Amino acid sequence: MSIDLTSPDLYFNRELSWLKFNSRVLAQAKRKSLPPLERLKFLAIYGTNLDEFYMIRVAGLKALFKARVQETAIDKLTPAEQLKAIHKTIHKEQKIIENTFQEIMEELQRHKVTIKNFNELNSKQQEIIENEFFTQIYPVIMPIAIDAKHPFPHLNNLSFALALKLEDREGNIKHGLIRIPRILPRFLKIDHCYVPIENVVDHFYGELFSGLKKLASTPFRVTRNADLEIEEEEADDFIEIMEEGLRTRNRGMLIRLELMEGVDEDLIKFLTTHLELDPLDIYEYNIPLNLGTLWSIVTEPALSHLVLPTYSPKNLPPFSENKNLFKAIEKQDVLLYHPFESFDPVVRFIKEAAKDPDTLSMRMTLYRVGKNSPIVTALIKAAKAGKQVTVLVELKARFDEENNLHWARALEEAGAHVIYGIKGLKVHAKVAQVTKRKEKKLQGYVHLGTGNYNPATSKIYTDISYFTTKQEFNTDVTKFFHYLTGFSDHSKLKTLTLSPNHIKPKLIEMIEHEMNFKDAGQIILKANSLVDPDIIQALYKASMAGCKIQLIIRGICTLKPGIKGISENISVYSIIGKYLEHPRIYCFKHDKNECYISSADLMPRNLIRRIEILTPIKEPKLAQKIKQILSLQLQDNQLRWKLKSSGEYKQVKQSSDRAINNHAILEEYITKIHDKSQKETPEYVTELAKKLLKDKE
Numbered sequence: 105m106s107i108d109l110t111s112p113d114l115y116f117n118r119e120l121s122w123l124k125f126n127s128r129v130l131a132q133a134k135r136k137s138l139p140p141l142e143r144l145k146f147l148a149i150y151g152t153n154l155d156e157f158y159m160i161r162v163a164g165l166k167a168l169f170k171a172r173v174q175e176t177a178i179d180k181l182t183p184a185e186q187l188k189a190i191h192k193t194i195h196k197e198q199k200i201i202e203n204t205f206q207e208i209m210e211e212l213q214r215h216k217v218t219i220k221n222f223n224e225l226n227s228k229q230q231e232i233i234e235n236e237f238f239t240q241i242y243p244v245i246m247p248i249a250i251d252a253k254h255p256f257p258h259l260n261n262l263s264f265a266l267a268l269k270l271e272d273r274e275g276n277i278k279h280g281l282i283r284i285p286r287i288l289p290r291f292l293k294i295d296h297c298y299v300p301i302e303n304v305v306d307h308f309y310g311e312l313f314s315g316l317k318k319l320a321s322t323p324f325r326v327t328r329n330a331d332l333e334i335e336e337e338e339a340d341d342f343i344e345i346m347e348e349g350l351r352t353r354n355r356g357m358l359i360r361l362e363l364m365e366g367v368d369e370d371l372i373k374f375l376t377t378h379l380e381l382d383p384l385d386i387y388e389y390n391i392p393l394n395l396g397t398l399w400s401i402v403t404e405p406a407l408s409h410l411v412l413p414t415y416s417p418k419n420l421p422p423f424s425e426n427k428n429l430f431k432a433i434e435k436q437d438v439l440l441y442h443p444f445e446s447f448d449p450v451v452r453f454i455k456e457a458a459k460d461p462d463t464l465s466m467r468m469t470l471y472r473v474g475k476n477s478p479i480v481t482a483l484i485k486a487a488k489a490g491k492q493v494t495v496l497v498e499l500k501a502r503f504d505e506e507n508n509l510h511w512a513r514a515l516e517e518a519g520a521h522v523i524y525g526i527k528g529l530k531v532h533a534k535v536a537q538v539t540k541r542k543e544k545k546l547q548g549y550v551h552l553g554t555g556n557y558n559p560a561t562s563k564i565y566t567d568i569s570y571f572t573t574k575q576e577f578n579t580d581v582t583k584f585f586h587y588l589t590g591f592s593d594h595s596k597l598k599t600l601t602l603s604p605n606h607i608k609p610k611l612i613e614m615i616e617h618e619m620n621f622k623d624a625g626q627i628i629l630k631a632n633s634l635v636d637p638d639i640i641q642a643l644y645k646a647s648m649a650g651c652k653i654q655l656i657i658r659g660i661c662t663l664k665p666g667i668k669g670i671s672e673n674i675s676v677y678s679i680i681g682k683y684l685e686h687p688r689i690y691c692f693k694h695d696k697n698e699c700y701i702s703s704a705d706l707m708p709r710n711l712i713r714r715i716e717i718l719t720p721i722k723e724p725k726l727a728q729k730i731k732q733i734l735s736l737q738l739q740d741n742q743l744r745w746k747l748k749s750s751g752e753y754k755q756v757k758q759s760s761d762r763a764i765n766n767h768a769i770l771e772e773y774i775t776k777i778h779d780k781s782q783k784e785t786p787e788y789v790t791e792l793a794k795k796l797l798k799d800k801e
Contacts, residue, residue, distance in 0.1 A: 151395025163329035290397035320368030329356030417446035447562035458486035468536035548578035625651030681743035
């Protein structure tokens with residue numbers, strides 16, 4: 105009897121799966137074994153994640169519901185059903201957030217770190233805050249009267265403001281707003297006491313609404329649909345249309361209102377009348393709004409003892425000495441696992457090439473580079489020095505559009521050839537190539553990675569970097585850039601594999617090949633998300649043939665493991681810890697190249713709507729290093745969660761005397777290698793985790 109692998113019963117819903125991921129982030133905030141500010145950090149991450157989810161995913165579902173679309177994905181849940189489940193989950197977790205926040209604040213209080221309202225301060229502290237209000241805040245904020253002559257103002261996406269119900273001398277009820285611009289700090293600080301800015305503004309409301317008595321007030325925050333809709337077919341100037349798109353982001357449909365619990369009913373009615381929101385999209389909290397801004401406390405240098413110890417990424421041989429980086433790459437391919445191994449060689453790769461008179465050309469793709477990018481600064485210097493610099497700057501990188509526009513202009517002004525994305529596709533591939541004149545020949549050097557060229561995020565994201573001078577990689581990378589800059593079609597490369605046309609067929613082919621080995625077949629896939637139905641169905645078939653499949657999927661996973669006769673040979677895990685798991689690694693026991701790294705997740709958007717690269721790791725020692733890292737993660741009993749067929753995640757419990765936290769073990773082990781290399785220069789360690797577990801015994 106044939107099994108219908110397209111049955112909706114075999115798939116979890118994408119949006120609800122994402123909510124499970126954010127629940128695992130929230131679970132970290134609840135861990136009492138973590139330092140208090142480490143827990144607060146996870147609350148901040150939870151809040152930032154939820155903001156983006158609302159701005160993009162919930163907004164999209166609301167648009168589909170409005171358009172009366174019934175089915176949106178293979179799981180067959182309607183937009184209305186998904187929205188109902190989303191609201192239920194978020195409202196349920198609201199109490200967990202509030203209780204967890206109170207727990208953390210109680211612990212912080214023992215360390216003399218507090219969040220207090222203005223009226224809880226002593227007279228001296230109040231005097232300091234009052235002075236700060238009049239010198240730093242009062243000149244920036246403005247009172248906004250709302251009546252027949254003064255319409256309710258437009259509020260930008262993620263606007264934060266104070267709403268007030270007021271009474272004049274004649275007893276007439278009036279309403280007003282005080283916007284709190286993002287340029288102002290979220291908290292006013294006295295030593296380790298943090299005072300919410302909205303509470304200070306509320307206290308001094310009389311300075312803004314003179315002669316009026318306050319009857320009620322509440323801080324509130326609005327969220328809008330922030331997904332840019334770019335009509336590329338109609339765009340003569342792509343930069344101009346991106347700038348217009350950024351302006352429209354602040355005019356998107358309102359989709360969420362957050363305010364304080366116990367607010368005056370008339371004030372709520374005033375806000376909801378003007379904002380026109382579904383009651384389910386109104387959230388009342390008894391803790392400070394905008395959880396993401398808790399980062400300002402978490403990152404306070406004087407409180408660093410209240411987070412997990414900061415790890416300093418290490419430079420290991422052959423990059424640990426101040427020798428020529430390019431000569432080291434000529435001698436051997438190098439694979440780094442960030443942040444345990446430093447991202448500094450990637451920055452040096454660009455910086456040193458920019459300064460070298462023998463460098464003829466530099467090419468790279470930029471997706472998210474950060475605001476103060478040493479890499480872009482080096483590219484600008486190289487272009488000004490007359491080197492041929494070609495840069496693809498992806499202007500459609502969500503929420504980094506404005507920053508990327510800035511860098512694109514700066515590069516172009518310096519004389520670089522800048523490509524502003526590809527029509528209809530996002531370029532998400534991470535690749536850089538340097539070509540030098542060496543004696544009478546040209547020598548190419550290639551960097552391929554799984555993460556962005558961003559030194560800041562490289563310290564908190566795990567990712568893989570691969571350096572090589574191999575001719576087959578250089579030839580393919582050259583063709584890749586010719587494709588980006590010219591009119592080439594999506595031609596097939598010999599060594600590298602590109603989406604949108606070739607990565608998915610390649611992955612399915614390798615899954616099917618492994619399936620031929622039945623019980624001996626082994627597949628390990630590590631990605632941020634697994635959503636693509638074709639990949640999932642190929643994995644189901646491999647499981648049914650007896651192939652053993654282990655998936656490490658950090659976030660969304662719509663595959664259902666453990667279904668008898670279909671996916672009982674598939675295990676799905678998620679790792680949530682100190683670092684954000686970000687590499688995409690695809691391993692097949694019987695493939696000619698056992699391991700591949702990629703910029704592409706297992707999602708339709710990556711496999712058919714983006715330009716991505718899949719890179720084979722041909723060197724056995726480097727492939728072994730990757731497999732050892734995966735092996736360590738699959739034994740983790742501190743940070744690993746297992747997905748059940750019900751859709752729930754259960755944290756893997758420590759089943760022995762040995763606590764295996766892969767992040768902590770790698771920090772310790774890399775430090776040992778680094779310290780040893782200061783005394784002697786060992787051969788570059790490729791079998792990185794070979795002794796890890798032995799060292800722990």
